[in-house]
Amino acid sequence: MGYPNLGGEGGRGGDVWFVARERTTLKSIREKYPQKRFVAGTGANSSVKALKGEKGKDCEVHVPLGISVLDDDGKQIGELNAAGERFLAARGGLGGSLATNFLPCKGQRRTVHLDLKLIADVGLVGFPNAGKSSLLSKISHAKPEIANYAFTTIQPELGKIMYPDYKQISVADLPGLIEGAHANKGMGHKFLKHVERTKQLLLVVDISGFQLSIKTQFRTAFETILLLTKELELYKEELLTKPALLAINKMDLPCAKDNLDELMTQLENPRDFLHLLEEEMIPANTLEFREVIPISTYTGEGIEELKTCLRKSIDEEAEQVNEDYRKKKLLLLQTSKQEQMNRKWHS
Numbered sequence: 243m244g245y246p247n248l249g250g251e252g253g254r255g256g257d258v259w260f261v262a263r264e265r266t267t268l269k270s271i272r273e274k275y276p277q278k279r280f281v282a283g284t285g286a287n288s289s290v291k292a293l294k295g296e297k298g299k300d301c302e303v304h305v306p307l308g309i310s311v312l313d314d315d316g317k318q319i320g321e322l323n324a325a326g327e328r329f330l331a332a333r334g335g336l337g338g339s340l341a342t343n344f345l346p347c348k349g350q351r352r353t354v355h356l357d358l359k360l361i362a363d364v365g366l367v368g369f370p371n372a373g374k375s376s377l378l379s380k381i382s383h384a385k386p387e388i389a390n391y392a393f394t395t396i397q398p399e400l401g402k403i404m405y406p407d408y409k410q411i412s413v414a415d416l417p418g419l420i421e422g423a424h425a426n427k428g429m430g431h432k433f434l435k436h437v438e439r440t441k442q443l444l445l446v447v448d449i450s451g452f453q454l455s456i457k458t459q460f461r462t463a464f465e466t467i468l469l470l471t472k473e474l475e476l477y478k479e480e481l482l483t484k485p486a487l488l489a490i491n492k493m494d495l496p497c498a499k500d501n502l503d504e505l506m507t508q509l510e511n512p513r514d515f516l517h518l519l520e521e522e523m524i525p526a527n528t529l530e531f532r533e534v535i536p537i538s539t540y541t542g543e544g545i546e547e548l549k550t551c552l553r554k555s556i557d558e559e560a561e562q563v564n565e566d567y568r569k570k571k572l573l574l575l576q577t578s579k580q581e582q583m584n585r586k587w588h589s
């Protein structure tokens with residue numbers, strides 16, 4: 243009876259949510275929120291009338307798909323992988339009430355870090371200058387930077403291959419990999435983490451063998467493939483379980499045909515040629531390619547075939563996933579039926 247006019251609880255402060263949206267980039271967040279801080283709303287004062295106050299307006303920050311939310315210690319506390327998924331970054335403070343002596347509470351403050359790993363059907367993996375960006379610009383509408391120096395690409399870029407039946411396959415152009423990338427040399431982890439989320443790998447190698455900015459200025463295509471395999475293996479062995487295809491680029495160059503013949507022989511029995519590489523660089527496992535496609539982004543040779551192969555590989559994989567799902571469902575159904583029968587039997 244002591245407070246006849248103070249029955250209403252103040253409204254809770256607005257929350258801060260991260261909401262996954264297509265076509266959002268980390269850059270756009272930085273531009274929109276240069277202060278880089280979001281503080282959840284403070285609750286409202288207790289109302290004088292015996293009415294409950296309304297909750298404050300939430301702040302929704304649009305983030306790209308593939309965002310991991312990490313706490314200050316680097317521990318992952320959330321993940322946003324599909325459009326519309328939401329993560330509560332900071333909760334609004336409670337409104338004033340009798341219990342808090344009518345005083346509102348402050349909104350939550352939390353320091354979080356956003357880490358973007360691209361989600362794509364196919365990731366382009368290769369040494370710098372192999373022609374990954376040239377390839378992406380050839381098969382999609384993306385306009386990545388292309389130049390005759392290493393590390394032209396420093397940010398991953400996404401492009402989409404459009405098929406006549408409207409199916410689309412997303413392809414991520416990634417920064418070039420170099421020897422030691424697993425130990426964070428070059429673009430290192432920054433690049434390799436994106437490979438984790440691509441469904442399939444498309445290795446792109448330069449058939450001429452010239453390497454820019456790498457210890458050895460010349461590596462045959464076969465050696466390059468082994469070195470790329472080694473880097474992936476050292477970073478995370480599971481990456482090698484992803485379906486992989488191989489595009490052999492720059493087939494327009496004069497040396498290409500002979501080099502290709504040699505490479506194909508080596509790929510038939512890779513184990514017989516491992517000795518060509520320094521011992522410490524030999525990978526424990528070799529990648530098995532679903533398809534090997536010679537291409538030239540200059541002349542267009544092999545580009546249509548490559549698109550067809552990618553499509554086939556992605557479709558096959560999707561079919562396999564569906565099949566596994568069907569099998570799992572069937573098994574569940576069978577076991578639950580069996581359980582029902584058992585119960586009937588015992589009762």
Ligand SMILES: Nc1nc2c(ncn2[C@@H]2O[C@H](COP(=O)(O)OP(=O)(O)OP(=O)(O)O)[C@@H](O)[C@H]2O)c(=O)[nH]1
Pocket residue numbers: 368369370371372373374375376377387388389390391392393394395396416417418419491492493494495537538539540541
């Ligand atoms: N001769 C020839 N040159 C090519 C071909 N494709 C690309 N190039 C050239 O190779 C160089 C590197 O091409 P990019 O597409 O930038 O290579 P990248 O693999 O994306 O390089 P990074 O971004 O540094 O990893 C450029 O000078 C291209 O013009 C090709 O089919 N034939």
Ligand SMILES: [Mg+2]
Pocket residue numbers: 374375376386387388394395415416417418
């Ligand atoms: Mg590039």
